[in-house]
Amino acid sequence: MKFIVMINNKGGVGKTTSSVNLAACFAKLGKQCLLVDLDPSASASIHLGFDKSNQAHQTLCDFLLSSDRKLNDYIYPTVQQGLFCLPSEPALSDFYDEIQREEQVDFFLKRSLFSKKYSIVLFDSPPNMGNLALNALAIADYALVPVQTQYLALSGLDLTVKLLDKAKRHLNSSLETLGYFGTQFDRRTNVAKFVLNELQDRFGKKMFKTVIGVNSKLIEAYHAQKPINSYFPSARGAKEYGQLAEEILQRMK
Numbered sequence: 648m649k650f651i652v653m654i655n656n657k658g659g660v661g662k663t664t665s666s667v668n669l670a671a672c673f674a675k676l677g678k679q680c681l682l683v684d685l686d687p688s689a690s691a692s693i694h695l696g697f698d699k700s701n702q703a704h705q706t707l708c709d710f711l712l713s714s715d716r717k718l719n720d721y722i723y724p725t726v727q728q729g730l731f732c733l734p735s736e737p738a739l740s741d742f743y744d745e746i747q748r749e750e751q752v753d754f755f756l757k758r759s760l761f762s763k764k765y766s767i768v769l770f771d772s773p774p775n776m777g778n779l780a781l782n783a784l785a786i787a788d789y790a791l792v793p794v795q796t797q798y799l800a801l802s803g804l805d806l807t808v809k810l811l812d813k814a815k816r817h818l819n820s821s822l823e824t825l826g827y828f829g830t831q832f833d834r835r836t837n838v839a840k841f842v843l844n845e846l847q848d849r850f851g852k853k854m855f856k857t858v859i860g861v862n863s864k865l866i867e868a869y870h871a872q873k874p875i876n877s878y879f880p881s882a883r884g885a886k887e888y889g890q891l892a893e894e895i896l897q898r899m900k
């Protein structure tokens with residue numbers, strides 16, 4: 648059982664798109680996978696069809712407020728066989744900090760809460776490094792860092808790298824940065840190629856070979872509330888996320 652956190656404190660780099668689509672690919676490759684949405688904006692939950700604004704399902708927030716704290720009661724199957732979701736909702740941002748203070752605990756989510764039936768638990772994190780993201784870093788085996796292949800992404804990345812170092816020193820000495828991968832790569836632009844080269848120079852073997860290109864089908868899949876491999880399996884984005892999932896599994900061995 649491996650715990651992975653998708654992390655980058657820059658917004659809009661592809662954390663959620665990558666979390667949902669990689670999780671669906673892991674499931675398709677035969678891994679029982681649980682996607683935990685730690686972002687109060689709930690994008691990953693909505694991507695998988697759990698939109699609190701038009702549905703009455705319970706979320707991670709209800710779990711925190713419950714008295715018996717049985718995590719399994721808040722986990723739902725998805726359209727992809729083998730992929731499960733622990734959804735989020737906006738109220739999560741207030742409640743997490745509040746309950747943490749009230750109960751005087753460092754972190755709520757502990758590895759022992761998760762059923763051993765999952766071989767991968769993947770956390771989608773919010774862009775800010777609040778307590779929810781720190782909780783995931785404290786219990787994860789691996790961090791995965793998506794990097795948007797745009798010029799400004801490089802300077803912003805230092806913050807994430809520093810944060811990961813800090814997490815390793817102070818929170819979780821066994822946390823390993825599994826690797827970095829390029830997202831929203833636009834083959835037609837020189838800037839994207841330049842950024843990718845810089846990333847390869849900087850991170851060497853930690854850089855995954857697979858790069859996720861710009862693909863409008865990924866945006867459509869989000870609106871259809873399905874992972875790309877269910878919505879449009881022949882899309883380029885589906886193939887690339889499938890390839891990246893295989894590379895990740897290989898690296899975790």
Ligand SMILES: Nc1ncnc2c1ncn2[C@@H]1O[C@H](COP(=O)(O)OP(=O)(O)OP(=O)(O)O)[C@@H](O)[C@H]1O
Nearest residue numbers: 657658659660661662663664774831860861862866
């Ligand atoms: N490869 C891609 N091709 C085209 N659009 C993409 C791609 N990856 C992500 N997007 C779009 O870019 C936007 C940002 O992506 P996403 O929500 O995954 O980023 P994020 O890092 O989770 O953002 P936040 O930090 O706000 O949570 C979304 O509208 C998404 O649909």
Ligand SMILES: [Mg+2]
Nearest residue numbers: 662663686690
């Ligand atoms: Mg997101």
